[in-house]
Amino acid sequence: MKNLILSIDCGTQSLRALLFDADGQLLDKSQVALDYVAEQPGWGEQDAEVFWQALGQATQELFSKRPDVVARIAGMALTSQRGSVVNLDENGKPLRRVILWFDKRRCFNFRPVQGLWALAFRLIGMTDAIRYFQSMAESTWIEHNEPDIWKRTSKYILLSGYLIYRLTGQYRDSVASQVAYIPFDYKKHAWASPSDWKWQVTRLRPEQLPELVVPGQIIGHVSAEAARVTGIPEGLPIVAAGADKACEVLGSGVSDEETAHLSFGTTATVNVLSAKYREAVRFIPPYPAALPGQYSNEIQIFRGFWMVSWFKKQFGFEDEAQAAKLGKSAEQILEERIRDIPPGSEGLVLQPFWSPGLKVPGPEARGAVIGFTDWHNRYHIYRAILEGLLYSLREGKERIEKSGAKRIRRIVAAGGGSQSDVIMQMTADIFGMPVERPAIYEASGLGAAMIAAAALGLAPDVQTAIKRMSGAPRRFEPNPTVHRTYERIYRNVYLKMYDRLKDFYKELHSDHT
Template identity: 25%
Template sequence: MYLGIDVGTSSVKAVLVGEGERILGSASAALEVTRPHPGWSEQAPEAWVRACEQVLDELAATHRAEMAAVEGLGLSGQMHGAVLLGEGDKPLRPAILWNDGRSEAECRVLEERCPRLRELAGNIAMPGFTAPKLLWAAKHEPDVFAKLRKVLLPKDYLRLFLTGEHVSDMSDAAGTLWLDVAKRDWSDELLAATGLTREHMPRLVEGSQVSGRLRPELARRWGMTRAPVVAGGGGDNAASAVGIGAVRPGSAFVSLGTSGVLFVSNARFSPNTEGAVHAFCHAVPGIWHQMGVILSAAASLEWLSTLLNLPAPTLTAELGERVQGPSPVKFLPYLSGERTPHNDASARGAFVGLAHGQGREALTQAVLEGVAFAFADCLRVLSDAGTEIVRASAVGGGSRSHLWLKILASVLDRPLDVHAEGDFGGAFGAARLGRLAATDENPLAVAVPPPVAQVVEPEASWVPQYAEAYARWRELYPALKGRF
């Protein structure tokens, strides 16, 4: 038996996985985000601990025998969050989360202080990353910064509670801007640019390696026969990739969640900072990955749903099973700014080409296509980095719309694999990593894709039409950039 725990932004979720990788039980507990100022996003680290206690108490009550047999536990979590700890590992302030935008000015300072930042970290300094948040704290909260003893990521603060160890894994650490991603080690040069040293950092392990054991008193609380090992785990996307089986070089998935991710595994470190590609370590040894990230994927459809006061499935159902070709209306899905390929926090959404006679169906189709074109941007800059994606798995809430997947497959001109019903998210991937830590099996043999229920092929007649529409759509951002 293996446990996976995912520290998300809106909830902590745990899954209990048994023989044949069957999910025997799951539980979740909600979290709240506080926004004390516009653009800020914070969470109390203690809330992750309380939520973890709640979900594991629930599983211990409902699955007593299975919990007793747990041998390995893995962790997944929201990336980039800054947990500042002082003496006695006490949080000095609320954690600053991945979607916090306060440190935009510090990003420029960081790149000036460390001209080799992009070369070492493989990424552009963005407000979402961890290092700029520490520069912000040093400038705006010097009393807090002076008391700093350790910086942890969200899932690693939970690990500290579970094991008493300060440890992170390579995939999550790669999102801090302190890791030499090619060497899979902390960079003294990057740390110095934020006034920190290795003493402030947790020990590093691979995601499938043992990071410690569950504290004996917690093992007794949850009825475990012996304290299970706790794996290094992974950042949420890398852990999800382990869950969906995207670990071999070239394997990929596209996530139509609130935000959107085009994720591909690599045999080597392959940055493309000019295209705002994220280049990180994977959660398994010797593998890296790249991501194109768009900030409003399914969130764009939910925004339209709220605006029109109709459920999103109703809006997509009105389009039927097919469209007659690209919509004459174009949509930019930059409702919260954009990462790949623009790295522009000020970018905003737009409808272009509205005319009399166009109703909500035209708006809905434009939203589906605008998000698909944003994924095409991600595919383009990944290709610029030398990465070829032949096909991808489709995950996330938006993947339940067959029409949206058909449009996306045609825009990307790639087949999309839809897997049989199941939970293959971060918590499941974390459970797989927990298994690997306990058994020392080959990660490539364990992290295999689930069965494919359906392959969504590109519509041959749509591919050239969408290629032309995408070329026109690409002209909109540079034309509007000065107006945002």
Template identity: 25%
Template sequence: MNYFIGLDSGGTFMKAALLDRSGHQIAIAKVSAKVINSKQGWVERDLDALWDDAKAAISKLLTTTDINVDDIKGISISAQGKGVYLLDKNQRNLRNGILSSDSRSLDIVERWQAEKLPEKIYPLTLQTLWTGHPVSIIRWLKDYEPENYEQIGAILMAHDYIRFRLTGEVHAELTNISESNFFNANTGNYDAELLALFGIDEVFSALPPIIKPDQLAGYVTPEIARETGLKVGTQVFGGLFDVVSTAVCSGIDESADSLNYVMGTWSVTSGIADNIPPLDYRYVYGHYVVDGQYIIHEASPTSAGNYEWFVDYLGQNGEFNHQENEALVAALAPASSDLFFVPFLYGSNMGLGLKAGFYGLQAHHSKGQLIQAIWEGILFCHNVHLDRMRVRFPDATSLRVAGGSTVSNVWMQMLADLTGMSIEIPCIEETGSLGAALVAMAGAGEYPSIQAGFKAMHVDIKRFHPNTSHYEQYQRKYRRYLQLVAFFKAFEEQKYD
């Protein structure tokens, strides 16, 4: 039997899973991941600490199983997208990594928007423009850390950096770099004219060679083999943007009858298509794992991370009692409260600079009503994305949902009732690790493609059907939520008057 390691670098944990060719998880190891919030809006990660987490997860994994490392035929990585992880001109770490949830470049993006730059670049990149994009962060470095900007030797994203540390080889993986705004969607490569529009053309030479997800990127070096327990020469493959990894493991395809929902730190709604029709709305298009196909998605950091933030206030000993919280919410009538929560703790999907908050909070409100409002607000943010995506995918009748929130039956029923769509939850413990392992399987020749590997695996589906009697109640409260956010937006805009 051949085995494969899928490494999943997330915002909370670094996970390493060992899987066989059938997708059966033999073992998994998790290491807490740490971010640095030294200033308002800054979200960074120490690069050596990131690599230490990856090494620790792999080493821990290998000690939990008696599988011979000679039988591990490949390793790959699924990781958060965008942000920047920099090497200097001597391939050494250059400052902390900056994550996609970082908003330090807000003033730059606001200026670009005023200059109508997003409208200029979209026909070339098929991307929107916001603070977490590599181009926005690189421009911030040019303006505020010119000494670091001048030393940039390679611009990487999270899985590119981890792969570099495993192999010593520098590459940029396609599904992630295609959504960077460095990348011209028409030519399928970097575009120096794009960089000139952003005023960062000096770093064009720092953009690494592009590789596909299942393309061989290099081999585990002797030094890393000693430090992790891996075999020298173990094959390392390109990897995946974690949004793509989750889409693969959801089983959605170009048939367009299902969309993929991710409920984690980020709220993500994705669909798959093989064409780009003329539409008024600017959807985000990235390269998918199938040649000629695109992943189309809407995303914002407005999902379950906003709920996890409250653990110190509504939890115990640093954790939620999920059974208790579910029971509290289940005892309440659906969408019956006048209490609203706007989940913009980490950013907004309704405008730059909008802040989070409760509205309607009064002394009589209970813990259960607070949790209900938080859950509703997160679902409403998801629904903003879904409303837009339904224009692009009008035949979608079901949502394939992934993320930690799926353990809550009450929350998933709320989602079904709000959307009027069937909710389907693939019973996969770790979609990021499985997606990365599928990449390694395809790259090593175990399957003819990543999708073929997934289709060969049996995945059970848990389903929730909408209660139509609750649909209008949720939609009525959702419309009020949109009105409330519009008021917040108008209030925020007054500071510029």
């Protein structure tokens, strides 16, 4: 009986091949680590072939462990990191390394938006935001810095679309994967109309982009060449899923408009689904959800739980050495050190804008820590990092609610940081609401599998698949006394920090751009 689903999850740190049954049980997985090349500070690139070979290695290793399951696979789905772009020539060969989503290079030598769009942006005060978008568009940078490559670019696709191409031989991608500096209409979930300003900004042409497929539809079938490389059966149907964050929402058991999904990953996010188009931040669109026709309002903390890695690298060498001796992770050692530090880090408050972006609070923002005294140590800083991230996510949740969304009555948290009971309890205390942790850690891969299960007839619809496959979450209840402490700091200090520091941020920003 064909009742299993192969899910490919291509993340930032690894690519994973996951095997799920129709009840959401993870039967087995194989994982291949990924790295990146940084020729200059702030850059992030990798050869496209590395991702394809990682996919082949992961599936081959999975099938070598479980040869009995191959014949039972009904179909597969793929989810991937967002915003990583690939330039292909007319023969489908990569022209340069993939520019990864976290790459921060910027291009200032571009032609500004012309005509009526320029006038409209001036009237509504969006000129600076559009210039920022234009400076961050990888296509703009390539056109001005690598003109020969740009002239030879026949296809310009996201990493998800590239892997679909390698699996099927067709230039297609899911609607729910289109999160990047590309001419995508986030309201209509289609490529932008010919007159849209995004074509001017990105310098792209319609024929360079892939065909878009709605989540839950068959996007293609595994080719003979892909079957040879990966071991996946030739002709296996591939179901269009979505980007990693979009699939993580579903895989965490979230499918309604009254639940906020927190992602404690490299980029920390708060997501709320909606059947209506709403802008939590004016002129910044909601992303396409993995549920067809739905939107996902998302507030990002760009460097998010990457800040834990930053802290370990800058201050945690002693903790990492001790962790190695004790056979623990550095995070476990750090959590032991902060358990006895009172909520609020004894007056230390951190604003986690180490790497600001277009959305919130703005491109000029910087990180800040206030309240230092002579008794504070590095563990106070670590706890303040966690608290600052959670304050910011709470502010994002409230911003989404104020945009006209329904009141949030449930919170689910997933991603690497959610595996910590300390962080989960801190989340419940700061939000003042119960917080749930999904039963399965591989939430992005599971979300893709849920979409595939419905498409392949293993579940009557996606909503049923979500309920059946998500499992029983663990619930963390807020401590009322601790919440009162956090509420006072959040209202009286954290929410006021940005406005008080904004002018200083702008001054510092002008010195580095």
